[in-house]
Amino acid sequence: MTQQGVRWTADQVLALASDAASREAGRGLGVAGPWSGAGGSGDGAVWGLCEGSGGERYRTVADVSDASGPAYRCSCPSRKVPCKHALGLLLLWAGGESAVPRGQPPDWAERWIAARRGRAEPERPAEAPGADSPPGSPPADPQAAQRRAERRAERITAGATELEQRLADLLRGGLAGVQQAGYGLWEETAARMVDAQAPGLAARVREAAAIPSSGSGWPARLLEECALLHLLGRGWLHREELPDALAATVRSRIGLPAAPDGPPLRDDWLVLAQYDTADSRLTTRRVWLYGARSQRTVLLLSYGAAGRAPDLALPPGLALEAEVSAYPGPGQWRAALGERFAPPARTSIRPAGLTTAQAAARYGDALRDDPWLDAVPVTLDRVVPAPDGDSWQVADADADAALPLTAAARARPGLWRLVAVSGGAPVKVFGELGHQGFTPLTVWPAGEGPAVPLC
Structure with missing residues (x-):
């Protein structure tokens, strides 16, 4: 694949074919003659009616x-x-x-496009190209699904x-010329990773692209990001030699789909925080929960079309009795919300807390x-x-230790809410808490009082 809205080359299209016969048949239909009503939306959707051998037109x-x-x-x-x-x-x-001129899709194409994009989850990609079934449903042809997984x-x-x-070439040439090369060098590399159906690698490459313009000390930060990219690539190439848990983490970071495999955990779940991030296609909602009995913290992800809020809404300070199931991989916070046994309600539950030193140690342990x-x-x-x-920082009231706030946290109005x-x-x-510092999301005042969202 290439960037959204950029037309592919014929070679990129033919690389999708499952066999030589499909490639030859596709070439024969890659001309205007058999097509009518062909069009494109400009953002990656293409449709048309193709004349079949019996006079039938295939949508x-x-x-x-x-x-x-x-x-x-x-x-x-x-098939x-x-x-x-x-x-x-x-x-x-x-x-x-x-x-294939730009235009509005016919009803039959628009319904399929809308249904597919409404299901899209960037952190949990579709099982395989061409999959039309709802998430969680078994594939119509398990053998075909296995072949698609192997090809991917x-x-x-x-x-x-x-x-x-590419990383070896970059380091061999030195980092001094990276600024002059501009963003194009990275975007072309990211596009190649998307072609390879490795969205996790593509995302990290795009993150690296912004580092050379991030201010003083960027060469060290870029070298760190290149090292993480190298580690992830090597992890994939040697995944069969890794422990099962670490191999699951590598697959997740590469961008392969995963389903929750942990046993359902029933608890009274306190909503710690909820916030949205958005791009041109999707709004992603992150909801953090804390189990009052299990003392476990989990992350729920939900999605909505661009400009539309996701359906799941759980304001901080509420609690609900429900089951959640964890996703595979060590240190994996993400979970799926299962059966709910009672509606969300106000609660006096507060999560257990740590000192800043203990929090830093937790982050270090998780990185292993x-x-x-x-x-x-x-x-x-x-x-x-x-x-x-x-x-700004958050400092221990009872010890001489503190954690710096991230630049993003300092720029939010929530900082002044926290101070107030x-x-x-x-x-x-x-x-x-990450390598850039601490981002506060919710605060509870001293004594009694409701949770106050900071985002």
């Missing part, structure tokens, strides 16, 4: 906007994914806008190998299991927000 639609891989739907009886009509349509589209693994291996070579971890959830007990020169709730007195604060 064909493809969506190449998702970083987890392209998907297709065709009314023909072929190949993609079928020759989907290949032909994408070849026609690759030829330019004169063959081969593509990821090729991508990881290529990334290793997942070196690519950005942050861990922690609750700090009896801390006071205080200025630290041009920055504290008023110079110790408070309990929940947030995310």
Whole structure:
């Protein structure tokens, strides 16, 4: 795949074919003759009617906007994914806008596109290109699903190998020329990782692209990010030699799909925090929960179309009795919300807290299991927000230790809410702690009082 809205080359399209016969058949349909009503949305959706041998017109639609891989739907009886009509349509589209002009999709194509994008989850990609079934449903053809998984693994291996070579070339040439090379160098590498169906690698490459313009000390930060990229690529290439838990973490970081496999855990779950992040396609909602009995912290993820809030809404300070099931991998915080036994209600429950030193130690322990971890959830007990020169920190009220706040936290209005709730007195604060510092998300005042969201 390439960037959203950028047309593919014919070679990229033909690389999707499941065999040589499909490639040849697709080439034969990659011309205007058999097609009518062909069009594209400009953001990765393509559709058209293809004339069949019996005079029947097959409805064909493809969506190449998702970083987890392209998907297709065709009314023909072929069981190949993609079928020759989907290949032909994408070849026609690759030829330019004169063959496939921009326009509004017909109803049958629009319904499929809307349904597919409404299901999209960037951190949990579709099982395989062409999958149309709802999340969690068994594949229609397990053998075909296995073959698609094997083909994807081969593509990821090729991508990881290529990334290793690109990193070696970058370091061999030295970091001094990276600023002059500009963003294009990184975006082209990220596009190659998307081609390889490794969205996790692509995302980390794009994050590295912003480092050369991030201010003083960027060469050291870029070298650190390159080392993590190298570690993830090598982890994939040697995944069969890793312990099962670490191999599961590598697969997750690469971007392969996973399903919750832990036994359901029933508890009274306190909602610690809820906040949204958005891009051009999706709104992602993160909800942190704390089990009153298990003392376990878990993360729920939900998604909505761009500009639309996800359905799941659990304001901080409420608690609900429910079951959650964990996803695989050591140090994995993510879980799936299962059966609910009572509606969310106000509660006096507060999470157990740590000192700043204990929180830092928790982050260090978590990095042993997942070196690519950005942050861990922690609750700090009896801390006071205080200025630290041009920055801010949260300091232990009972010890000479503190954690710096992240730049993102300092830029939010929530910082002043935290300062106001504290008023110079110790408070309990929940947030995310990573290598850039602590990001407070919710605060509880001293004594009794409801949780106050900071985001």
